[in-house]
Amino acid sequence: MNNVTHKKRGLFDHLELDSRLLGMIAAFVILSVGFNIVTDGRFLTPRNIFNLTIQTVSVAIMASGMVFVIVARHIDLSVGALLATCSAIMAMMQTQILPDMFGLGLNHPATWILTIIVGLFAGTAIGAFHGWMVGYLTIPAFIVTLGGFLVWRNVAWYLTDGQTIGPLDSTFMMFGGVNGTLGTIWSTIIGGCAAVLAVYGLWNGRRAKVSHNFPVKPLWAECVLAIGVSTLIMGFVWILNSYTIPARKLKRMFEALGQEMPEGLVVGYGLPISVLILIGTAVVMTVVAKRTRFGRYIYATGGNPDAAELSGINTRALTVKIFALMGFLCALSAVVASARLANHSNDMGTLDELRVIAAAVIGGTALSGGIGTIYGAILGALIMQALQSGMAMVGVDAPFQNIVVGSVLVLAVLTDILYRKRTGSA
Amino acid sequence: MSTPLVEMRGISIAFGGVKAVDDVSVDLYPGEVVGLLGHNGAGKSTLIKILSGAYAKDSGEVLVNGQQVTIHNPRDARSHNIETIYQTLALADNLDAASNLFLGRELVTKSGLLDEAAMEAECRKIMGRLNPNFTKFSDPVSALSGGQRQSVAIARAVYFNAKILIMDEPTAALGPHETQMVAGLIQQLKEQGIGIFLIDHDVHAVMELCDRASVMKNGKLVGTVNISDVTDDDLLSMIILGKNPTQKTQ
Ligand SMILES: Nc1ncnc2c1ncn2[C@@H]1O[C@H](COP(=O)(O)OP(=O)(O)O)[C@@H](O)[C@H]1O
Ligand SMILES: [Mg+2]
Numbered sequence: 001m002n003n004v005t006h007k008k009r010g011l012f013d014h015l016e017l018d019s020r021l022l023g024m025i026a027a028f029v030i031l032s033v034g035f036n037i038v039t040d041g042r043f044l045t046p047r048n049i050f051n052l053t054i055q056t057v058s059v060a061i062m063a064s065g066m067v068f069v070i071v072a073r074h075i076d077l078s079v080g081a082l083l084a085t086c087s088a089i090m091a092m093m094q095t096q097i098l099p100d101m102f103g104l105g106l107n108h109p110a111t112w113i114l115t116i117i118v119g120l121f122a123g124t125a126i127g128a129f130h131g132w133m134v135g136y137l138t139i140p141a142f143i144v145t146l147g148g149f150l151v152w153r154n155v156a157w158y159l160t161d162g163q164t165i166g167p168l169d170s171t172f173m174m175f176g177g178v179n180g181t182l183g184t185i186w187s188t189i190i191g192g193c194a195a196v197l198a199v200y201g202l203w204n205g206r207r208a209k210v211s212h213n214f215p216v217k218p219l220w221a222e223c224v225l226a227i228g229v230s231t232l233i234m235g236f237v238w239i240l241n242s243y244t245i246p247a248r249k250l251k252r253m254f255e256a257l258g259q260e261m262p263e264g265l266v267v268g269y270g271l272p273i274s275v276l277i278l279i280g281t282a283v284v285m286t287v288v289a290k291r292t293r294f295g296r297y298i299y300a301t302g303g304n305p306d307a308a309e310l311s312g313i314n315t316r317a318l319t320v321k322i323f324a325l326m327g328f329l330c331a332l333s334a335v336v337a338s339a340r341l342a343n344h345s346n347d348m349g350t351l352d353e354l355r356v357i358a359a360a361v362i363g364g365t366a367l368s369g370g371i372g373t374i375y376g377a378i379l380g381a382l383i384m385q386a387l388q389s390g391m392a393m394v395g396v397d398a399p400f401q402n403i404v405v406g407s408v409l410v411l412a413v414l415t416d417i418l419y420r421k422r423t424g425s426a
Numbered sequence: 427m428s429t430p431l432v433e434m435r436g437i438s439i440a441f442g443g444v445k446a447v448d449d450v451s452v453d454l455y456p457g458e459v460v461g462l463l464g465h466n467g468a469g470k471s472t473l474i475k476i477l478s479g480a481y482a483k484d485s486g487e488v489l490v491n492g493q494q495v496t497i498h499n500p501r502d503a504r505s506h507n508i509e510t511i512y513q514t515l516a517l518a519d520n521l522d523a524a525s526n527l528f529l530g531r532e533l534v535t536k537s538g539l540l541d542e543a544a545m546e547a548e549c550r551k552i553m554g555r556l557n558p559n560f561t562k563f564s565d566p567v568s569a570l571s572g573g574q575r576q577s578v579a580i581a582r583a584v585y586f587n588a589k590i591l592i593m594d595e596p597t598a599a600l601g602p603h604e605t606q607m608v609a610g611l612i613q614q615l616k617e618q619g620i621g622i623f624l625i626d627h628d629v630h631a632v633m634e635l636c637d638r639a640s641v642m643k644n645g646k647l648v649g650t651v652n653i654s655d656v657t658d659d660d661l662l663s664m665i666i667l668g669k670n671p672t673q674k675t676q
Contacts, residue, residue: 309480310500
């Protein structure tokens with residue numbers, strides 16, 4: 001417990017931050033600053049950062065579930081198709097089933113909530129069905145979800161006759177991003193609470209360690225970490241608050257309320273609800289991964305399936321739960337994605353399975369199982385989205401965009417392999 | 427004579443036509459160490475995996491404390507206080523020592539979340555007893571040496587108050603010093619009245635640690651002998667030739 005061997009330790013060693021996380025953050029910062037220079041400062045504007053975050057949400061939510069799937073040595077090729085089916089079901093629900101069968105029209109206060117409940121239920125049930133085939137019928141996940149990819153993509157098509165369905169319920173559309181933001185005051189309050197909670201979490205963790213006489217990092221390192229985390233949270237909120245609603249749109253909003261817009265009024269968007277959903281998902285998924293039996297068993301099974309089995313873990317039921325959770329998250333993403341587009345379209349979620357898997361893998365999830373973090377996958381999704389929008393902004397031709405994204409995926413995994421070889425970690 | 431802790435009667439299991447264990451009967455009394463001997467592939471691991479719930483037997487019966495029991499899975503075995511150190515160790519390499527120690531039996535806080543701190547504290551306690559040199563509590567067990575990994579597997583078996591302990595080649599990865607430590611541990615557990623099935627290749631170690639030995643060959647039981655009645659050579663000839671020695675068996 002006493003550090004007899006005082007090796008020379010760097011700043012980052014003291015902070016005990018995951019060096020792979022630092023590497024990813026560095027990659028993201030370099031990428032953003034690079035694009036910002038090339039675009040003459042258009043990349044790092046509040047507006048673009050706002051758009052970047054809301055574009056990332058849908059893939060990032062699914063990527064957090066994909067981490068569990070891949071950690072448990074499975075794969076899910078059907079997430080984009082499942083998203084489409086959930087989106088189709090929810091679009092039908094709010095525009096046809098609820099109005100026609102229950103007399104609840106669009107914008108009825110119960111419409112959005114019933115729609116979302118049905119959508120989440122459908123996604124979870126379909127996911128559980130996939131998991132049952134993988135766990136109990138022992139069909140490889142690759143095959144089950146490859147089949148699922150074709151089935152659910154076309155179930156969505158069949159349900160909607162391939163039509164675009166819209167407009168959607170106005171409350172429902174608030175989950176999409178720009179149409180549902182908290183405004184500057186609430187955003188600041190929520191950001192402040194989050195910062196306080198984060199600092200409390202750090203302090204609490206340290207207290208638990210001290211009470212058991214475990215080694216802790218130096219107090220100053222803990223403070224640096226606390227300040228860093230709260231600065232990051234408040235900085236993010238500040239950026240989203242500085243993206244202001246265009247004057248013309250604001251005027252229309254006042255007109256809709258039958259009021260006169262005060263002269264020179266400036267209103268910031270603040271935190272989009274969809275981003276709040278992503279943050280909530282990330283926190284819950286991280287707690288599940290690190291602090292629950294379910295999460296522990298997922299990692300144990302991925303590390304050594306035989307050991308998990310011999311420890312009395314029911315790995316079949318576990319597989320069902322993992323895929324059910326994945327299905328739930330696909331449905332949640334479907335809410336965000338269709339709300340953002342303001343309608344359901346037939347090509348919804350196309351290629352998302354590849355983006356989601358790539359986000360998880362760039363985020364450090366090992367396809368051999370047992371290793372992967374939620375924050376890594378979300379950062380992976382953010383890096384991919386930044387790459388894509390940055391290239392679009394610079395005017396890179398569409399084929400080159402995909403060539404670059406594909407190459408980056410392979411390079412990221414190569415870097416990871418070399419890194420793990422050097423550090424000797426798994 | 428008291429009731430045996432464990433009786434396995436007429437156990438058979440086949441894998442795709444190969445009879446890995448063929449009509450084998452063994453038993454174990456409290457405070458007794460029974461050695462299981464035999465060549466590689468004799469069926470020792472398979473036999474004890476039936477007791478530990480990893481395999482389902484084709485036929486035969488298992489009694490614990492004289493009561494017939496059904497062991498469908500490792501959880502059933504654990505509920506009868508049967509703990510196992512597997513030959514492969516059965517560790518999740520990506521998790522740390524405490525996570526492996528409590529795998530499947532995690533300590534949780536009142537809110538139902540994993541109590542990491544309590545588990546690490548317990549882990550430090552038991553490792554301090556079993557292997558005082560062990561310090562790598564926050565590394566995944568993949569970063570540990572063979573001996574350290576073995577001590578994690580041993581800790582997992584003894585932590586939960588086993589009454590029946592199965593040790594499948596527990597010293598295979600250990601140096602002489604650590605092997606000595608395991609021998610001491612076996613002695614200590616034996617004094618607490620725990621019954622131990624010990625699979626070991628080293629006939630000499632079996633002679634030293636065990637009260638009885640059961641020898642298997644090609645899935646069949648060659649015989650069970652009292653260690654006090656036999657010599658090293660008797661055991662060796664049972665293993666190699668598959669012949670019961672002339673001494674009376676129990
Ligand atoms: N899961 C299995 N599937 C097929 N064959 C097996 C399995 N487990 C063990 N066997 C076979 O059963 C026989 C006994 O193996 P084992 O019990 O491991 O022997 P020992 O532990 O005595 O060296 C061997 O022929 C082995 O190949
Ligand atoms: Mg064996």
